[in-house]
Amino acid sequence: MLMEEGSELSLTIAQIVQRLKGSHLHSQIERQAKLIKCLFFLYSFQNLIFLKTSGWERQLQNAVYRELHVQLPPSHPTAPPEHLKEPLAYMRKAQASWEKRVLKSLNSMSTELGVPLARMRPPVEQKELTNKWNEMGTDEPDLTRFRPVYAPKDFLEVLISLQNPNHDSSEDVSVRSHWGLIQVPLNVRDIPQLVWTHVDVWFIAIGHLCVSIYLFENEYVQMGKKVVLEQDSAAAQQYSRQGCSTGLRADLWALILNSTNQPQDVMHYEQLTAGVIQHDLLVDNLIYKDVKLTASNDDYYFVFEDFLYQVLLCFSRDTAVLEHFKYNSATPPKSFIQGRGGDEECAVVYPPNVAPLCFLYNEPSKLYSVFREMYIRYFFRLHSISSSPSGIVSLCLQFERLLQSHLPQLFYHLRQIGAQPLRIAFKWMVRAFSGYLSTDQLLLLWDRILGYDSLEVVAVLAAAVFAFRAENLMEVTSLASAEAVLADLSTLKVMPLIQIFLFATAI
Template identity: 40%
Template sequence: MEEIKDFSIHHTTIKICEDLKNLPQYKSFYEDIQKLVSTPNVRLDDFRNSLLKAMQDNGLEADLRNNVYRWMKTRKKEQGPYDSFFRKAQIHWDKRIHKSLNSMSSELGISLAKLRANSEKEELLSKWNELSNFETDIHKYRPVYAPKDFLEVLLTLKGPCKEKPKSDNHKWEFAQLPLQVKNLGELRHLYAEFSRGESILNSNSFITTNVYFSCFEAERIALGEKILAKNYAPLAQEYLKKGCPKSLRARIWTLLLGAEVKQLQINHFDTLKKNILQYDLMIDKLIIKDINLTASNDDQYFVFEDVLYQVMLCFSRDAEILKQLPNQPAFMQVGVKGRPNTSENSLVFPPSGVIPFHGFTMYAAPFCYLYNNSVELYFTFRAFYLRYWHRLHRVCANAQGVVSLCLQYERLLQCYEPNLWHHFKKCRIHPLRVVIKWIMRAFSGHLPPEQLLTLWDIILAYDSLEVIPLLAVSIVIFRKDNLMKVNTLANIEAVLADLSSIAVIPLLQMALIKDNCY
């Protein structure tokens, strides 16, 4: 048994080493190790121990530990018995999206990709820091799809079950798939700090003036500074479970996600910028349109319009995203207009492999409250997307995927409030229709920024998106009395439209502490 265990550890170690060598930051890390070895601190007569001691003293051991920790987070087992079914469904959806893009291209008489004219390139460069002043005609463009369109795709999933439904009631069970989602007891176990009613730092206006809050916040800041000095990501994750002070959030997130900006990242961002200046992609107009429809019209985010143009355009050009996604999305290979139709003159469209839906910008907008530097903002947002957000708009069987999250919301609502569930059914309104925007956007653009960032703290702390459907069902139940008085989709949406009074942590504590049978 010990031999099998040792072999498994050895095999895992080899796999980690191979994968770490493929990371962009490996070269600089290896160079730092080489420089360290050449110092007097590393002795030949005691090479191993002296090297480990020198790595500890210079922070390289913490860097290595953090890289292994992040490797474990991104290498979770993705395979399941229904993966092929979901993969086929996603491929079919990708084809529909690509067909829509090509149709839009034909209708508008524009190419998917072309070289920018020198005059346009110069104007774009001169207005790089104020891209809201860059004039481009976007009024004919429309979002490729919206959350409600994606919901229709999810609701039509029949599942790989051979048995036919025996009654119409099955139509009310979201995506009749035998997926396992956590029940209330399991959620209480996962979010133990909430279910035990422990003190968690939050910006609830009713308690921030309290003397206890000031002392608690000071304690959290002092502890947070110690953790940042240790530079160890697992400690940062545990720290977030009791709440994060506003002043430390950006640094804690950067450490946890491995989004530190060094010269390598600056050079990569500059390369993306050059690609934007060189090529005019139709996706650029869709991004600009989405920013105009969302962040620019939101009184909480309109001031960040210029930096969002930079970040989202660079995101569309980043081929590393396509490489790092667990299940690579389907993509198009298109020719560049004005050049010979050869493989050398073709490119992946879009290079990131991600086609934005209506509201996609809101994945990035809240980061504007944390980072003044667009490069730092970009790499933290990208890391967040690669770890979490990509699962919110793709069909997959993962327990953190949008299908499972929707199913979890549905089952929690049936458990918590069967009367409300039957009210929706009586009105012939699927309960998911009123929350799909919340789930797909992770509440961005719906909750006030500070409450939203608190919610995202919880996602990072527990490395789970399951708090999203839990919060969604808690809000719906919180507004139950008013919802029971209305019977149309428009009126139900009106009841749930304003979330400005929602305090995330108290509401989650109420949901998890309350004694319910599930």
């Protein structure tokens, strides 16, 4: 057993070293080492003194910490590549089938409308887009011909249909396992396990009761400033578990994600911007339509419309995002610029939403850098089929089991009237509650996602919302009336709901 653990550790170290050797940080350290004419092999023990005295130690620690969060999980050396992406064959098959469906929809739209998936913009069009780059929200293109590729309910139906061919559900011990819509046998944590993991949430509640709120918050802000000053990613993540101070959140999140805004990052963003100006993609129209239908009509996000276009259009051209598909069950949908088909560097991928981050970052390159890291670390799991504990399948199952176990009467009542709870909560979870909570509460929720390095809190909050409205929900007689009870979440306070649900239920 110890030998196996040692082997896994050695493999992990080797993978991290290999990845860092190709990074900009490695080049910077190596360049400085050569300047001071020292014999330098970055990962040998003898150079610890150099790293400490030169100031690179903390940056290297943060880079390693990031790699530990995004690298491939340990696996058998002879495991095929697809097993690294997703170990369960039926999940891989379902994801592949879903991708074919989405791609078929895109290709059909391209054929029907006579719009290519990707084309070079004429010089006149490039100049026009350059001039209005910071005012794209004022543009009103005719998007009536373009239809959404899929709706959340379509994705939910795919998840509901998932079945493990090697599992006989009749062998389940609990009858309640059949109440929900998700019928796959995955291990998800129940409240006692969640309480143990999220004990910090309990301590923060006690802290508010035991000391002056002003004193507590003042000391907490000072602690946050110290964390930012120390530039320690691990400390920032630990701090985020109890919620970030409003004025420090942007710096803390960037630190947790090891998202810098160095000249090379700004240059990369400018290159992506140039790519948007040079090439027109079919998916650009879908991005325009999505932003127009959502953020443009949102009381919180409409002011960021220009930022949203810029970041999402750039994201769709960023080939660096392809790296995360090594540990994502999905395969990126791609189109190729005409005349450059088959060139991986010219492939484009299709993105999600970014609006809440606009409240934290007013510099486009910084906003983009943080958004990309948030997506490839967390939010991609909400849009792909996998067995990951933070994947949307596990979150749906966890939500249903939490309700079934701790609010069985409510769950059974809603099920009997045709208002399965997941059909209501799914749209919240697939967007990590973006667009449903007030902005300050949404950011507090995302603090915990970063702090605990997990999306489980999304499922917990969804269950907590049902618990909070349980009395009213027990009176409803239809799906429509249940949806009406849960239509407005903008007045809810995230942390009190989670604390009450986790700890009151556990007692």
